[in-house]
Structure formats: structure tokens, C-alpha cells
Amino acid sequence: MQKLKIAIITLITLLSAKTSLAQQYMKFSWKDLNIDYSAFAYLIDSENVIVRINSTQSGVLKLAEAAGKLRVHPGYSSKARVLEIGIGEVIYSKDNKMSGSFPAFRLFQENYDPVTNKVSGRSYVAQATKIAQKGYLSSRPDVKVQVYNKLSDVQQNVNAAAYFLKEEAYYKQFAKPSSPATNNNTSTNNNSGNKPAASQAATPVTVHLVLVGDTKDASIGESVKSDLIKMRSLFQNTMSVNKNIKFNIKEISGDQLISTNVENTVKSLTVGSNDAIILYYSGHGSNPKGSNSDFPTAAMIKSSYKLENMGNLVSNRNPRLAIVIGDLCNSVPRTRTALPDQPLMRSAPAQHDPARVAQLLIKAKGKIVSTSSSYDEYSYSLGNNGAFTNSFVDALTSAINSHSNMSATWDAVLKQSYKEAYNKTRDIVNKTGTKGQNGFYRGSVAYN
Incomplete structure (x- = not known):
């Protein structure tokens, strides 16, 4: 089966009435039906979620954007925190074929405590169109989640180029900082790089x-x-x-x-x-x-x-x-x-x-x-x-x-x-x- 890698960038700030959460970043990965997945999430606003989806299919890189939102203890999963991600629209394709879209899906984190901001249950990903199917959620493979509390940790461990175009502000935010130049002959012209x-x-x-x-x-x-x-x-x-x-x-x-x-x-x-x-x-x-x-x-x-x-x-x-x-x-x-x-x-x-x-x-x-x-x-x-x-x-x-x-x-x-x-x-x-x-x-x- 064709191998697919999907990475998700989600921008969320979770404001809870019971607790004030520090800014967090999550990286999670899973495998399903011989398909490897990885994801990165930046926690800004529970109602305003920007999602980036990165996939490589037959050597062709595609980057998509979707809207999403974070739900705590929703009716369809009363003890979970659920990241709801909408349909992704392709914004970049290495072969310039911009048609198609990415499916909507959900990241479930069971037994989530909003007071401590901790998850004691399993985490898994499911396609949004299938979550109502009997037995579907229980059959989903576990997701490994890595949490970063500092931006510097993200910059050291996450490849920003996989999710953002280099001219984007978010790339500059998440990319590993360049080492300071030590050469005394290095130009300091603010208009270097042929910037207009x-x-x-x-x-x-x-x-x-x-x-x-x-x-x-x-x-x-x-x-x-x-x-x-x-x-x-x-x-x-x-x-x-x-x-x-x-x-x-x-x-x-x-x-x-x-x-x-x-x-x-x-x-x-x-x-x-x-x-x-x-x-x-x-x-x-x-x-x-x-x-x-x-x-x-x-x-x-x-x-x-x-x-x-x-x-x-x-x-x-x-x-x-x-x-x-x-x-x-x-x-x-x-x-x-x-x-x-x-x-x-x-x-x-x-x-x-x-x-x-x-x-x-x-x-x-x-x-x-x-x-x-x-x-x-x-x-x-x-x-x-x-x-x-x-x-x-x-x-x-x-x-x-x-x-x-x-x-x-x-x-x-x-x-x-x-x-x-x-x-x-x-x-x-x-x-x-x-x-x-x-x-x-x-x-x-x-x-x-």
C-alpha cells in the first residue's frame, strides 16, 4: 500500500474556567493500515484553530490548510478532549497539482482532566465520517503524544520546513534559530538578500x-x-x-x-x-x-x-x-x-x-x-x-x-x-x- 505521511499543525489557546494553561506544543504520531502519520500542535484559541496538513505521496509533497477547534468533554465523547479538524485545502503541491483535499478527522485523548490538563487514557485518531460506526473508535490504534512546554524545545526538535513555506511568519517562529555570524566581514546591510x-x-x-x-x-x-x-x-x-x-x-x-x-x-x-x-x-x-x-x-x-x-x-x-x-x-x-x-x-x-x-x-x-x-x-x-x-x-x-x-x-x-x-x-x-x-x-x- 502506498505510504502516506501526514503532519498536522494546529494553532490553539485553551482557556479553561478552572485552570490557566501554559502554552504547549504537541507532537504525535501513529500508524494505521501501513500508513505512517505524524502531527504537531501549537495550543492558541479553542474556537480558532488553524491546521496544516503535510503529506508525501509517491515522493510528491503536498501541504494543506484546514480549520479546526478543541472540544473538552463533548457529548459524543464525554470524558475526552477532542481536536476536531476540518477538511484540508491544498495550498502547495510540489508537482503544482492543487486539486483534491484532505479528509476531516479527530484526535481523541480519553480521560482528560481540564483542571490538571492531564490525560490518563489512550489517544487515537479517527476520520470524522466514521466515528459513528459501531466499534470504530475502539479499534483505532494508539497515538504517541510528545508535549513541549517551551518554544526553544520545538525549535530544536521539530522541522518547521515540513509544515510551513519559508516565507511565512510561522516558519520563522518555529524554525531553529541560525547561529550568529562570527565573520567580521559579514554584511549587515538591512536590504541584503535582494529584498525590495x-x-x-x-x-x-x-x-x-x-x-x-x-x-x-x-x-x-x-x-x-x-x-x-x-x-x-x-x-x-x-x-x-x-x-x-x-x-x-x-x-x-x-x-x-x-x-x-x-x-x-x-x-x-x-x-x-x-x-x-x-x-x-x-x-x-x-x-x-x-x-x-x-x-x-x-x-x-x-x-x-x-x-x-x-x-x-x-x-x-x-x-x-x-x-x-x-x-x-x-x-x-x-x-x-x-x-x-x-x-x-x-x-x-x-x-x-x-x-x-x-x-x-x-x-x-x-x-x-x-x-x-x-x-x-x-x-x-x-x-x-x-x-x-x-x-x-x-x-x-x-x-x-x-x-x-x-x-x-x-x-x-x-x-x-x-x-x-x-x-x-x-x-x-x-x-x-x-x-x-x-x-x-x-x-x-x-x-x-
Whole structure:
């Protein structure tokens, strides 16, 4: 049987009401049906789990990303801690064949005590689609788990290159530090390595990213969680290739999804004249007949918030760049519709260009309010994510690719996002008879 090695990177911070857990890292491995597996987990937020899946099949390396979450004593396994990992989307393949996906699965740790943070039972991995089968879980092979309490231990014992592209911030975090140069002739030029001059700006700027999402909704909550994870990773990890940008990320979700919390969060930001604010909303939206706006209203707990008013809220803080992005319906009140999962096709791994990131986040000045669908249209979820959000992440990632023909401008990114989202939904008929979702934006951005 073909040998398969899978490695998982999970980013979780477990906050327990009974105990405060120190940051931990786990490495675990197992073998099943002549298939060898290994995994690495970095414990950040129980509801926001970024998962990396690495496999080598017939000598071809593939790297995938999935969303996940940590559950303590869930109903289907009342004494276990369970790491729930969703379907993995391929983001890199050595042979550039980006099709396919990795299955969703679960890591079970039985007899978990949240007070002591210790596991006294066995650990095992199971495919998510099979856990309900009688006798399946009891037949799963044991998993060996190695726990690291220090980042330095991870750097010494875990090969970061197996899980991250070298231009990613997480690679730099987990990779073994290089030995200090001892040669007196070693260059100290900060622009060495042919880094674009634009990425070496002297004055750092702060990009305030405010993520707002209806993660507790019964119909689209899981999709919204995944949207927020993708957006956080896009800026915190991918865009951080430019070291002159500091990202300040705030999230408002779950029971905190209240309009006053959005206002208070934005108003509490310490905003410099050269800073940027990007506010992203994922959830339900509506635009009833008789509305005087082409933009929808975002649904929140016991309240709502017009997308246009979010734009005013952000721009009133007087940042250099104010961007508001919404993934929500723009019609009579209705659930953001879920569609069958569709695996995404992505290009080969980008060489993220700091100069292109600077063009979008440092050199850009202006205000934009964007919505994922036009008046009287629905916005759709494709499996784990919103159709627009997936398209936006792909478009922005493409725009900062050093080999891309796409302009590194907000106009190009948003128009490409709308185009991709429409192509994914163009066969779906809206209530008015139109097809698909057609996003648009208002505002303008100039570049220095």
C-alpha cells in the first residue's frame, strides 16, 4: 500500500474556567493500515484553530490548510478532549497539482482532566465520517503524544520546513534559530538578500484588523468561524512578510456579537495618522424593500449595524486607510445560504513580496466599503467558508505574489474577489430571478 505521511499543525489557546494553561506544543504520531502519520500542535484559541496538513505521496509533497477547534468533554465523547479538524485545502503541491483535499478527522485523548490538563487514557485518531460506526473508535490504534512546554524545545526538535513555506511568519517562529555570524566581514546591510527597498521602510505602521462574525448561528456558524480563521491567518501570517507592519487583531464573535461592542472596540483603538483599519464582517445580512441604501445591514444579537455606518465608524478614527468588508446577504432577511462543499483550486505557493504588501497596506490612502452581493441578492457559503471570503483570500494572496500579473491594488483585489465569487455561484437563482452573487464597493484609494 502506498505510504502516506501526514503532519498536522494546529494553532490553539485553551482557556479553561478552572485552570490557566501554559502554552504547549504537541507532537504525535501513529500508524494505521501501513500508513505512517505524524502531527504537531501549537495550543492558541479553542474556537480558532488553524491546521496544516503535510503529506508525501509517491515522493510528491503536498501541504494543506484546514480549520479546526478543541472540544473538552463533548457529548459524543464525554470524558475526552477532542481536536476536531476540518477538511484540508491544498495550498502547495510540489508537482503544482492543487486539486483534491484532505479528509476531516479527530484526535481523541480519553480521560482528560481540564483542571490538571492531564490525560490518563489512550489517544487515537479517527476520520470524522466514521466515528459513528459501531466499534470504530475502539479499534483505532494508539497515538504517541510528545508535549513541549517551551518554544526553544520545538525549535530544536521539530522541522518547521515540513509544515510551513519559508516565507511565512510561522516558519520563522518555529524554525531553529541560525547561529550568529562570527565573520567580521559579514554584511549587515538591512536590504541584503535582494529584498525590495519598499519593504525596508524606516517607520513601522500598524494595521488594526477587527474581525466580526456570527459564529454561534445554527446554520452558518461553522462557516463563519472558518471565515474568521482564514482572515486572521491571511493578515497575521501571510501579510506579515513585510516586517514594517504591526498587526493589531481584535475579534468580536459568539455572545459578544453586539453592535455596541463593535463601536467600543473600534473607538478604543490607538490609531496613528499613518495607520490602517480593516473591519471584516461575516454573518447574516438583509436589505428590506424601501431601504435607502445599496448596502446591507449586518445582523447582530438583539441589534443590527448598517455596513455603511461601519464604514463611517472606521473612517471617523481618521486612519490613513479605512477598509470595511462584508460577507453577508443583501436582500430581504434570510440566512446566508450554505451550498455543498467545493474543493478550491489554488496556484502554486506564492513568493510573498513585501513590496506588494507595502503597496496595499503602507502606500495606500483612502476609504472603501465593500459588500459580497448586490441589492436583492443572497451571499453563499461553500462548505467551510463564504464564497466571497474564499475568493478574497485567494485574490489578496495572488496580489502579493512576486510572480503575479495582478496589480497590487484594492480595486484589483476586490474586483477579482467578486468575479471568483460570482463564478462559484452563477448557477444559483436568487429570489428575484437573477443568478449568483455580485459584490461591489464604494470609495477610492490612492497610492504614494
